[in-house]
Amino acid sequence: VDQGNTVCDEATLRKVHLPPYRAAIKAGVGSIMVSYNSWNGEKLHGQKHLLTDVLKGELGFHGFLVSDWAAIDQIETNNFKNCIERSINAGLDMIMIPNGSGTKNNYVEFITKLKELVAEGKVPQSRIDDAVLRILRVKHKMGLFESTAVDPALTAAIGSPEHRAVARQCVRESLVVLKNESRALPLAKNIKHLAVVGAAADDLGVQCGGWTVEWQGKRGNVTRGGTTILTAIRNTVAPGTLVTFSRDGSDLKGADAAVVVIGEMPYAEMAGDRSNLNLAAADVALVEKAKAAGIPVVTVLFSGRPLILGSALDASDTFIAAWLPGTEGQGIADVLLGDFKPTGKLPRSWPRTNDGLTTATTAAVRPSASAPLFPQGFNLDN
Structure with a gap:
């Protein structure tokens, strides 16, 4: 299901879902897009523990985190300012705002409200500086300060x-x-x-x-x-x-x-x-x-x-x-x-029936869960 809710404890999250991120960060990935989905009912766009403490702190991610399309709007209903505050403080560095002037939650409103949040001390200036530094660091690494023109020869x-x-x-x-x-x-x-x-x-x-x-x-x-x-x-x-x-x-x-x-x-x-x-x-x-x-x-x-x-x-x-x-x-x-x-090898367990879909993710690490058709990590050499 698109924009689903992953229900599991942190130990399961780390064992099943975190390894690809760890590998990508180790390989030098420059940006990570945060998903629309939730973890135990909390929207990931407002999840400071995972975005800042784990990705940026524990795993040493030095690139920038970008939101999905208008995804911060889902953190709270009918309070765009709070959505901005919570997402930036959670660790998002770049926000995808698709709406133009004259529409709800547009980019002009975003800029205005973010300035207000900084002036009110609700979003630290240091958090803004960190986000800007992360974005500029990636642009510098890509050589965008030397030339912003697209090289047509690359299409070959x-x-x-x-x-x-x-x-x-x-x-x-x-x-x-x-x-x-x-x-x-x-x-x-x-x-x-x-x-x-x-x-x-x-x-x-x-x-x-x-x-x-x-x-x-x-x-x-x-x-x-x-x-x-x-x-x-x-x-x-x-x-x-x-x-x-x-x-x-x-x-x-x-x-x-x-x-x-x-x-x-x-x-x-x-x-x-x-x-x-x-x-x-x-x-x-x-x-x-x-x-x-x-x-x-x-x-x-x-x-x-x-x-x-x-x-x-x-x-x-x-x-x-x-x-x-x-x-x-x-x-x-x-x-x-x-x-x-x-x-x-299977990156996740494979459910036997539709009834097993809710437990298939955790079955490989929770022996009490319904047995999947094939466990996580399966191949015929196992």
Whole structure:
């Protein structure tokens, strides 16, 4: 759920959610955007302990914290001045104010009220100085004081072979093999007939998900370059291998194995809110159709979150969580056809049912919680 509420104690928060921030700060990240969501009912935009004490103090974050779109408005209802005071004092350094003059909570009002808060001693001048210093430090590091002009030559690097190689590496190292019965994986490159099934197998937009090119993302050929799973498989198998493709499984007859590619359609933010996380019925039916053909079934799932797998997992000999791999489907083919041994682990536990969604985050660290389908950190080598 977009803008959700994470309910857990601080020990759980630190064990489950903090490690990626620690790693990013250690790598020198310059800015962090604070989420709309809440921790135990408190909006993060007003959470001084996490923003200042933990991120800036304990973890040594020297960059700047930026709010999300008009997010400070949610700290309190109908008291914009208090929202400004609480967010700045909590540690926010840059505030995203989308509203122009003449609208509620606009940037002119923000500037005016922040000046009042400083004059009243409710926001220390030292807090303003610290925020400004953090922003200028990042700008200096980026060379923006020497030149503010955009270098058109940099666009030539977009989609360069070097960048695609890194993206491909990220794909193959991040996907997680959840199941591999009968050693169906890796597939032999010289297999006689490999059926690739599912519309998602030949759709860059589905591979990329939301926030790519367009806010909500979209299906189809969303960018120049890039490799779908179908193309990647055809590029990798032996010359004599027949690779067929169908969206509905009509190419299964006579195949020696099937790669079934399923997943969510692109979405971003609230557009992705769902009352349940069940796989689409059509996706489940596609996997079961492949299983009925009596051949090994390797299922690849595209999703930005764990979904309830149900019978699709049972019908698969191999099941791979590929997340949203982006443009470099070749990274998946590297794993499918044995050029790379999968090493990815689950970053969080995977719920068994929709009833387990409220406990799935904490199940890996709280033995009393409902047992997930797969625990945090799972891979088949565990």
